[in-house]
Amino acid sequence: MLQDLLQKVKIRAPSPLAKAAESVPLSIPKDLLFKCPRCQAVLSSEEFTAAGRVCPACGYHARLTAAQRLEETVDEGSFEEFDEGLESCNPIDFPGYGEKVAQLQAATGLREAVITGRCRIGGEAAVIVVMDSHFMMASMGSVVGEKITRAFEKAADEGLPVVAFTASGGARMQEGIVSLMQMAKTSGAVARHSRRGLLYITVLTDPTTGGVTASFASLGDIIIAEPKVLVGFAGRRVIEGTIRQRLPESFQSAEFLEEHGFVDMIVTRREMKETLSRLLAVHRGEGGACE
């Protein structure tokens, strides 16, 4: 079963978009059922894929691979990847870390948990950052931190806006303190980009947690979330352990964040590209007010 799954995933195709085209239907074996983690509805994976990986019962927006996300978001042929050759080291010599990374590279066709590059979205030029939770829950280690930092630096140099699709379990424990420092590094790069008067849009996707929530994911000029996704700082089980009671299902959902003032808008996948392209267009050029 696991063997079948692995064999069906394409290994390292030349471009993420090419990969997307091949791996979208293949990444979910047809005989599997999809169970919605939010409302527990069960449907066939075919129906689920046809619905754009959105639960038809409750509207939960399930996880996409980075390749699928790019496919849905960027204009065809417009994506130029940055820094695709960066790979992890093992700063604290954590046993088994190198093997784990190699195994995930083979299984996902990705080198690391984030893809960055230049693109157009509905004709609007932008730098795009896409995290992929299928790679070690998109935890942020040196490579993720470095690629995101470079993306913001490049965008600042070229005067481009940044659109970041976030998903992460948080800092990558296996890299110890070095991973914690990526939070400061990426936030610093966001600050520099911001100081240039450039737009940064965050799109919070399932799940955005821990050190990524506590760094660049919360720093967008505009913060969008997909419906029903999980966004929070601390793990739900940790909090349940602290208060010794079960938390409601809606806790740490996109809607919970909106209600508490931490999200500007909740946008469905179907409306995402158009929304991004319109927001990018509105922010292009000067606002017209006196400096």
Add this chain to the structure above:
Amino acid sequence: MNKKTAWERMLLVREKDRPTIRDYIPLVFDEFWEMHGDRLYGDDGAILGGVATLEGRPVTVIAQVKGRTLEENKKSNFAMPHPEGYRKALRLMKQAEKFHRPVVCFIDTPGAFCGVEAEERGQGEAIARNLFEMMELRTPVLSIVLGEGGSGGALALGVADRVAMLENALYSVISPRGFASILWKDASREEEAANIMRITAEDLIGFGVAEDMIPEPQGGAHRDPESMAATLREYLKNTIFKFTELPIEKLLESRYDRFRKIGEFTASQPD
């Protein structure tokens, strides 16, 4: 040379008698006025802040507050700040920037508080905002880890021009217990975790995460709090005012680079 393992240091910094920021302030600074509140929601007892003088010169002091009694710990929530604590810290940093005085942060926390209200009030956003603002704060920032520096909750006071560690202090991405629990699904292996995580002063200096180790009295700070405070005072006097002499743009550039260069990766040719 400190021969204690990371785990032994962890037990030492968790000693009930380990001096806290409240012990150090009257011994290290000449005067201190505590300031309260974030002007948005409330006043978090886990973060102490205010204006102090050192050799007659003003500095802003921000610290995480450990307690020694249950009563003290109730007030300071065992040094685990809520979002309003980080926002209070930021307010006082902005105040320091306005009056061109340096900021000294004392880190001593197991981590940011994990709870329902912390999530409702945006714990992630509060920490992120501090990282963002501290990187651009137009006045020198010095951070000193007194005991435990746990996770993002510590880093939110740690985006500094220089970071120092007390000799037995630790600074880590997560507590050893959390590390063992997540990576090995076995929290009881926390001692083993502490010893492989590379979280001592020597380790952090090696990673470029900290610059200095401040020696503790024989056996640890709790053996002689007054001499520990005198060493801290000496260190601060010799360090913080050097940064006030630097042009601000140069200072900000080197602060950015200090974090910019942390990370270990290889770069191969694209295939």
